Amino acid sequence: MNIWLLVWRNSFRKKMRFALTCLSIMVAFFLFTALAGINHALTASVSSINQYRLMTSHKISITRSLPINYQQKIAALPGVESVSYASWFGGFFQNENNQLAITAVEHNSYFDLFEEYQIPQRQLAQWKKTRTGIVIGQSLAEKYGWKIGDKVPLNSSIWMNKSGSFSWEFVVSAIYKSSKHGADKKIFFQHAYFDKGRAYAKNSLSWLSTKIVPDTNVDQVIKSIDSLFAHANNPTRTTTEQVFVKEQAQQFVDMAMVINIVVIAVFFTLLLIVCNTMIQTSRERRNESAMMKALGFSSSSLIKGIYLESLLLLGLGATLGALLASVLLGFIKQSMADFLPGIYISAQHYITVFALVNIAAAFCSFFPALSIKGIVISETLGGKS
Amino acid sequence: MRNNSEIILKAINKSYQKGSNTVVVHDDFNLTIKSGEFVALMGPSGLGKSTLLHLMGGLDQPTQGEIFIGGQRIDNLSQIQLTQWRSQSIGFVFQSHHLLPVLSAQGNVELPLALTPLNRKQRKEHASMALQLVSMSERANHYPKELSGGQEQRVAIARAIVSDPQILLCDEPTGNLDRKTADEILALLAKLNSELGKTIVMVTHDNKAAEYATRVINLESYILSQNKTDKQSNNADEAGVSIGSSL
Numbered sequence: 290m291n292i293w294l295l296v297w298r299n300s301f302r303k304k305m306r307f308a309l310t311c312l313s314i315m316v317a318f319f320l321f322t323a324l325a326g327i328n329h330a331l332t333a334s335v336s337s338i339n340q341y342r343l344m345t346s347h348k349i350s351i352t353r354s355l356p357i358n359y360q361q362k363i364a365a366l367p368g369v370e371s372v373s374y375a376s377w378f379g380g381f382f383q384n385e386n387n388q389l390a391i392t393a394v395e396h397n398s399y400f401d402l403f404e405e406y407q408i409p410q411r412q413l414a415q416w417k418k419t420r421t422g423i424v425i426g427q428s429l430a431e432k433y434g435w436k437i438g439d440k441v442p443l444n445s446s447i448w449m450n451k452s453g454s455f456s457w458e459f460v461v462s463a464i465y466k467s468s469k470h471g472a473d474k475k476i477f478f479q480h481a482y483f484d485k486g487r488a489y490a491k492n493s494l495s496w497l498s499t500k501i502v503p504d505t506n507v508d509q510v511i512k513s514i515d516s517l518f519a520h521a522n523n524p525t526r527t528t529t530e531q532v533f534v535k536e537q538a539q540q541f542v543d544m545a546m547v548i549n550i551v552v553i554a555v556f557f558t559l560l561l562i563v564c565n566t567m568i569q570t571s572r573e574r575r576n577e578s579a580m581m582k583a584l585g586f587s588s589s590s591l592i593k594g595i596y597l598e599s600l601l602l603l604g605l606g607a608t609l610g611a612l613l614a615s616v617l618l619g620f621i622k623q624s625m626a627d628f629l630p631g632i633y634i635s636a637q638h639y640i641t642v643f644a645l646v647n648i649a650a651a652f653c654s655f656f657p658a659l660s661i662k663g664i665v666i667s668e669t670l671g672g673k674s
Numbered sequence: 675m676r677n678n679s680e681i682i683l684k685a686i687n688k689s690y691q692k693g694s695n696t697v698v699v700h701d702d703f704n705l706t707i708k709s710g711e712f713v714a715l716m717g718p719s720g721l722g723k724s725t726l727l728h729l730m731g732g733l734d735q736p737t738q739g740e741i742f743i744g745g746q747r748i749d750n751l752s753q754i755q756l757t758q759w760r761s762q763s764i765g766f767v768f769q770s771h772h773l774l775p776v777l778s779a780q781g782n783v784e785l786p787l788a789l790t791p792l793n794r795k796q797r798k799e800h801a802s803m804a805l806q807l808v809s810m811s812e813r814a815n816h817y818p819k820e821l822s823g824g825q826e827q828r829v830a831i832a833r834a835i836v837s838d839p840q841i842l843l844c845d846e847p848t849g850n851l852d853r854k855t856a857d858e859i860l861a862l863l864a865k866l867n868s869e870l871g872k873t874i875v876m877v878t879h880d881n882k883a884a885e886y887a888t889r890v891i892n893l894e895s896y897i898l899s900q901n902k903t904d905k906q907s908n909n910a911d912e913a914g915v916s917i918g919s920s921l
Contacts, residue, residue, distance in 0.1 A: 295774070577772055577774055583731070583766050584760070584785065584833070585761020586757070667728040667733045670768050670845075
């Protein structure tokens with residue numbers, strides 16, 4: 290028998306209470322870790338993977354178009370290797386429940402910039418020759434049973450064609466795989482077909498993608514692109530691709546703020562729950578604590594026991610919660626590789642979890658500690674029970 | 675008897691506040707219990723028997739007066755010093771055993787040894803010996819809920835003696851037990867007194883329990899006799915004659 294064994298046994302004395310409290314702690318730390326991982330994706334600095342790829346859109350909003358001749362102007366700038374462009378189609382298949390990520394892209398250059406889309410050379414060549422051709426992801430092909438040569442009607446919720454319909458005819462010309470897991474759910478088609486077929490906004494694009502020469506000063510190129518159009522009717526805003534993606538995500542909601550609010554609320558609730566549990570525990574064991582004091586255990590050794598119990602409860606819950614979140618984030622990281630790159634849980638986060646567990650354990654032991662300190666042995670054990 | 679375990683209470687005053695009133699429990703109380711005695715403290719409720727026991731065990735402190743246990747004055751010790759002193763010098767047996775339900779009989783008996791420098795093996799050996807003394811070896815691995823009331827009290831006694839204190843303070847140790855079991859517990863205490871030389875002070879309401887003691891103090895008549903002696907002493911003082919200690 291030693292104090293550690295006693296702490297262990299005491300912790301599991303009320304198994305259901307321990308399990309439920311542990312579960313609530315687990316949920317709190319699961320949220321904390323999961324949100325931290327997503328927050329990292331939204332706020333982390335540019336990764337090395339795509340820092341040489343720039344995105345240029347209208348300075349005011351991406352919903353505003355840019356002239357198509359911006360491609361040549363940017364391509365002529367020093368430090369630029371190649372430029373392509375794209376427009377958002379906003380489409381669906383058959384009904385609006387089947388939303389699809391469909392993009393019209395400059396067919397001659399786009400896939401030279403985006404090498405992560407793996408298209409067989411013959412299929413790519415065929416697609417470039419087919420005006421109504423589409424390149425579809427492997428997952429979509431499997432989901433809808435589409436094969437090369439299939440005719441596929443797709444609808445746009447934004448773009449009407451010349452015939453006054455929102456339905457556009459396509460033919461499957463190529464199927465791509467992606468090096469990023471879960472990124473093979475997109476559809477690409479020729480911007481030339483899109484531009485010629487749409488009823489309005491001809492010769493315009495939604496954004497330009499620029500690949501810069503390796504080891505070129507990224508900031509310098511960004512500056513020179515935006516300076517070039519600073520006084521034009523359509524000024525631009527250029528960022529690295531990753532910043533662009535993050536900004537798009539952050540348009541929906543200020544994630545960082547939501548994360549902070551959720552974390553504060555969750556931890557406050559958690560503290561109340563664990564604190565209440567420990568106070569209850571201490572009250573139930575008042576006689577035992579008095580007896581242990583009579584046997585010669587000091588108040589500080591009993592308080593240490595309560596602190597260790599709190600630590601065990603919080604530590605177990607936090608470990609399980611953080612582990613579960615790490616596993617889940619692993620899946621999210623793969624399936625949302627395109628939309629939200631950079632999901633990552635830093636070592637610093639785990640240090641924060643460790644610190645929070647210790648602080649919470651100390652806080653939750655405070656009131657039981659006062660109670661233990663205040664035990665008058667003669668009064669507590671004096672009563673005949 | 676190996677050590678001096680004499681208990682001396684000198685001119686003890688004990689009072690406490692109850693609202694705006696001061697309740698006096700003991701006033702100028704004196705008592706000496708010699709090493710190796712088995713004393714039964716008896717008397718009606720409210721006379722302060724348990725209070726005396728708590729004072730002897732350092733669980734409570736007198737308002738005034740001096741307490742010497744084994745030659746050491748304890749009424750002026752700090753709480754931390756008292757806690758340490760208790761772990762080495764006193765064994766307690768209460769009416770309610772207060773065994774920890776999460777520990778086996780062996781674990782409960784080992785508990786006070788966690789405060790000693792003994793290693794795991796030594797703690798185990800000491801606890802086994804203590805359980806053997808109270809005839810509970812066979813139940814060493816049983817948990818309190820698996821034991822009868824008498825067995826629980828035996829384990830509590832084993833816990834009280836495991837660190838080999840010379841003094842055992844028992845507050846109604848048989849109060850919750852039936853006659854037969856109570857007799858077994860009392861016989862055990864008498865054995866600890868006669869064979870191991872433990873000084874035992876037992877608070878009880880049970881006349882039968884008192885029969886096991888080597889000295890019975892009826893607190894009511896004891897206090898009366900003390901007051902009478904004090905009066906005589908005062909009169910003698912006035913006459914210029916000292917008659918010495920009241921005990």
